[in-house]
Amino acid sequence: MAHDHDHDHHHHETQGGSELSPMELRVRALESVLVEKGYVDPAALDALIETYETRIGPHNGARVVARAWVDPAFRTRLLGDATPAMRELGVGGRGGEHMVVVANTPDEHNLVVCTLCSCYPWPVLGLPPVWYKSPPYRSRAVIEPRAVLAEFGVTLPPTQRIRVWDSTAELRYMVLPMCPAGTEGLDEAALATLVTRDSMIGTGLPRAPGPSA
């Protein structure tokens, strides 16, 4: 699934003697036309790629989680109306306009999926990994979430229910995982380092604090 089985790629001359794949050539042609026709500003293209490749990522969500762990009032605001609460920490924007945060409890574990495409809270978690966008996860998360979690190495107690959130509209979900045990001495920044990307999707749990904690 990770590579393109496309057969009907266009034929291009090799440009400048470089060896480009058919897909590179096809995209290059598209970009050339869109830029030359004035629909796309190359500076916007560069800014978009730079923003989403390097500036956004799960560290934003991790900051939100850590704050919720240490600040009960923030946690309340976050679970009540996540979008403005995240804005307090400067987290938000395209793909996170309408955030919903769902909190794990000993009774219920939350798992986020988008069966129909790839909806994901970009400004909170960055661009999604390939597996999140791929048929195995999208097909199975809603019908056999416990089996999926097991493949991620997460085995929940049978008494902990699993709640799957299928992102079928413009709401975007972040899971608020439970704070691991043994973190009493850690400050907010240290706690944030325990928050994995997967723990905010629901396919993982936060790291346990190291022996130095």
Add this chain to the structure above:
Amino acid sequence: MAHDHDHDHHHHETQGGSELSPMELRVRALESVLVEKGYVDPAALDALIETYETRIGPHNGARVVARAWVDPAFRTRLLGDATPAMRELGVGGRGGEHMVVVANTPDEHNLVVCTLCSCYPWPVLGLPPVWYKSPPYRSRAVIEPRAVLAEFGVTLPPTQRIRVWDSTAELRYMVLPMCPAGTEGLDEAALATLVTRDSMIGTGLPRAPGPSA
């Protein structure tokens, strides 16, 4: 859909200098192994191919339809229990063990499909055409049969209901079309020439008799 997008074909030496496609080589390897290990008798292979390539075909079904048009008692037997009735004409065998014949009427037109694979009454109609086995027909026949029929050039009166038979078990269906008008002078053999394969699937209607009739 009609060609194979297979990428992981095996690599073979070209045998005897002939230029064979990867699929030919792959099948040749399979056949060699199955024959050499004694699981497959080459004579059986030849007999199977010869039987289904040349001996069976929609002429068998056409004979059944023509008989039903001229012989009301046969028609009654055919609609009551099609398998023994067809056997009277020597029609039956593998893929037609449990035949059901459904009769078109001015009120209801019948259409046969197999959404799950390619079930088809082999000894009655021969091996199915590619379109019958392909996703467009299999997906659409059950949800928009009238639109499918229109693509086959068949426009039914809005008052004629459409009944779709999805062959989900080992029953195999043949449609008994209505006898065209203007066939009063024709004998059974002449009538059989009007019965098209598609008219026995339900995607067509019988031919009208020619001016000489």
Add this chain to the structure above:
Amino acid sequence: MNGGQDLGGMHGFGPVAPEADEPRFHAAWEKRVFGLAMAMGYSGAWNLDASRSAREALPPGEYLTSSYYAIWLKALERQVQGHGLATPEELSSGIVSTPAAPVKRVLRGTEVAPLFARGFPSDRPVPDPARFSAGDRVRARNINPSGHTRLPRYVRGHVGTVETVHGGFVFPDTNAHLAGEAPQWLYTVRFSGHDLWGERAEPGHAVSVNAFESYLESIDPASVR
């Protein structure tokens, strides 16, 4: 299984595309695959339901982009390997390097005509009486087995009318996994297009499927399992 084979009601495949000449086979290899699959189907190593199951177990993307006989070929290769009749290396090279495994039967050339003219009926006696009768309203159960089934997704959960009680037949859901023929009563159940597809369904449209007894439940709420 809810696999690539379960096509009823899907969109996006484009128009039906009849061919002008409609050859039975489109390449020499297709004939050989057809014959090999038929011959091996007689070996007793598996059965027709198992072969269907092997075909639909191809990943959906591969199923939908493979030609019909390419699907047969890939499934047959998997079956041959899965039953220990040949190794991947043998199938790759075409050179036999391991001993043959025993098979129950080998179809002989002289047997083809009589056997295939007779056919291989799949009706079987069922000791218990049929649970449903013609005219009964029944609901297709909402089952989603990961293994083989012949209850298509598009009828599950919908209510239809039993039209015909056909007698007992081999149950594919067990037989495909070589877990026994476990015959069941087979019915024809008619559904209205409106019930299956909603208010935008084409008017005057009904769909029948053949449904095994365990696919159906009474719509009397007290008897719904």
Add this chain to the structure above:
Amino acid sequence: MNGGQDLGGMHGFGPVAPEADEPRFHAAWEKRVFGLAMAMGYSGAWNLDASRSAREALPPGEYLTSSYYAIWLKALERQVQGHGLATPEELSSGIVSTPAAPVKRVLRGTEVAPLFARGFPSDRPVPDPARFSAGDRVRARNINPSGHTRLPRYVRGHVGTVETVHGGFVFPDTNAHLAGEAPQWLYTVRFSGHDLWGERAEPGHAVSVNAFESYLESIDPASVR
């Protein structure tokens, strides 16, 4: 549409396969496709729902065998051509041979940071009161539109519980076809795994979807349309 994108509950795709290093992009062209799609999405020629619709309109076999950004690319090419912004020959050659068509907006480099930090909210006022309230039992309607919809097949016909009333949002089913934002109330509806998948569902499993008001009907039989 009941297309290749509607994956919930399907079998046969194999295990989830996380990558060791999980690069955001796997080839240089993927970055460019991402950026081009985002930039063109701002042009006003279409909208996000239309882009999703274009992606899922790929034939299912192609959708399922194309990588993620290959799907984006193919959809973007179709949109560009479909809206008369470039010809197939131009996209094939990379050489402009026709005049540019007017577009509503061109995203400038300096606008990216402020615009994307603010985002593009899709909540809209809806004049009528919400038809459903938290706690209501509702049925996901059995609709099967050939156009874009965000009601997945696996919930259609099933009964769930309204958990949250979110306010009005742009309705994708019309917006995708440039037929207006036609905002509707949006709900979170929870379904039990048992109701969705039958008796073999994993125990203690529930699934929520976000459902627009027209996707839902009251289960009071008198009010079922």
